[in-house]
Amino acid sequence: MSDSDVTLVVGGTGKTGRRVVERLQRLGVPIRLGSRSAKPAFDWERPETWVPCLEGTRQAYVTYYPDVSVPGALDALQSFFARAVDVGVRRLVFLSGRGEVEALHAEQALKACGADWTILRCSFFCQNFSESFFLDPILAGEVALPLGPVAEPFVDADDIADVAVAALTDDRHSGQLYELTGPRALTFAAAFEEIARVTGRDIQYLTITPDAYRAALVEAHVPDDVIDLMLYLFGTVMDGRNQQTADGVQRALGRQPRDFKEYVQGVAATGVWRS
Ligand SMILES: NC(=O)c1ccc[n+]([C@@H]2O[C@H](COP(=O)([O-])OP(=O)(O)OC[C@H]3O[C@@H](n4cnc5c(N)ncnc54)[C@H](OP(=O)(O)O)[C@@H]3O)[C@@H](O)[C@H]2O)c1
16 A cells, blocks of 8 residues: 555544544554644644645545634644645545634635545534533533523534545545534533433533633633633534534435434443543
């Protein structure tokens, strides 16, 4: 197998990237991890690390960190796409976000870069409840968010990875924008209730003001830029604009997306919410 058969997975140890890596490895597709802990290291903050990771690869799955909406993300993505095309990358599969104007700009940059592209425009991940910022509050038994009864069609990272791998291995997905959501929208309160019911844990869900949320994050020593991001996500993006489900999983894979209930049952069985 030549070097050019290698697929770069940027964020290959993250929530979707790790799942993409597992699937590609099962298919025997050679991969290169793109993350700060990989060798060679890939760091969005250090553009000089990008080309050594891109060289010799034909395609890439691209996840930006921490979020496509943060200042500097668009510039970084635009110049990453250009460098990828310069070194011969032919196909880019990009993880985008729903309801973020910055994500739309990044998608436009991708479409204009000259590579074959597929966009995965995703709703809020189920895995935020088990592999990210909601895990600790769940284990502590109290979640406080500046959110009203807004509903969200949480999408499972396993579905995202299935679509990403389909896009990386089948030309039919080239030029497609897939809006990926779960099969139904539920409120955050209902989502925590579902986890509490299945696990038998007591989880209090409180609605607090944005100011109180900021104060709590400051007290927890969360960095300022992360606080701004959380307030943007919960205050602006989660204003109800993303409540509709979309048919991206069905269009890409010909099957229904996984329901939040199924996700909760699967994760509960692993014991992640037990400790
Ligand atoms: N989470 C959601 O609900 C959601 C929904 C829609 C869209 N998105 C989009 O998905 C993308 C990823 O978000 P996520 O929350 O799911 O994160 P994630 O993929 O779980 O992020 C962690 C990954 O990023 C890598 N990473 C961290 N800092 C990095 C840096 N400076 N340079 C290169 N790699 C770095 C980590 O590896 P190392 O630590 O080894 O570097 C790890 O592989 C974002 O662009 C976001 O806008 C997320």
